[in-house]
Amino acid sequence: MRKLLKDYPQNEWTEAADGCEFCGAKHMVLIDWVDDSGNFGRVAWKIEHEEGCPERSFTAEEGDDIVGWEFMEKPHVLLGKEYYPLSSRANIGPCLECERLVVGIPLILFIDEGRGGELDFCWSCAKELGILNMVTGGREGG
Numbered sequence: 001m002r003k004l005l006k007d008y009p010q011n012e013w014t015e016a017a018d019g020c021e022f023c024g025a026k027h028m029v030l031i032d033w034v035d036d037s038g039n040f041g042r043v044a045w046k047i048e049h050e051e052g053c054p055e056r057s058f059t060a061e062e063g064d065d066i067v068g069w070e071f072m073e074k075p076h077v078l079l080g081k082e083y084y085p086l087s088s089r090a091n092i093g094p095c096l097e098c099e100r101l102v103v104g105i106p107l108i109l110f111i112d113e114g115r116g117g118e119l120d121f122c123w124s125c126a127k128e129l130g131i132l133n134m135v136t137g138g139r140e141g142g
């Protein structure tokens with residue numbers, strides 16, 4: 001995929017790729033500004049933890065941040081699939097598999113020590129695709 005920020009819905013809440021690892025609540029994101037380049041802007045985010053979630057009182061439940069990214073010219077093949085690595089990314093960027101935004105920290109694979117860009121994935125895609133297993137050398141069970 002080479003989807004840019006301007007290709008995402010704006011001024012409406014949509015589900016992010018990630019959420020709370022304890023209660024499973026998803027981050028929600030709303031892109032409220034995109035600049036003229038079409039790949040940089042601002043996103044508001046929020047999360048509603050389930051009752052009794054331990055994260056609830058320790059972390060912010062809403063905020064806003066800068067969002068945006070650029071792609072490398074050439075795709076990179078990972079586990080038989082082609083991905084365009086990101087050449088740069090603001091605080092918030094996309095998961096290259098499910099294309100949704102990742103509010104928290106994504107799994108990042110640096111290509112050629114970063115000279116070839118980076119591949120970012122949300123943790124559930126990383127797990128599903130076997131990338132998590134690949135980077136942890138199979139230590140992570142299940």
Ligand SMILES: [Zn+2]
Nearest residue numbers: 020023049053
């Ligand atoms: Zn939670």
Ligand SMILES: [Zn+2]
Nearest residue numbers: 095098122125
């Ligand atoms: Zn994903």
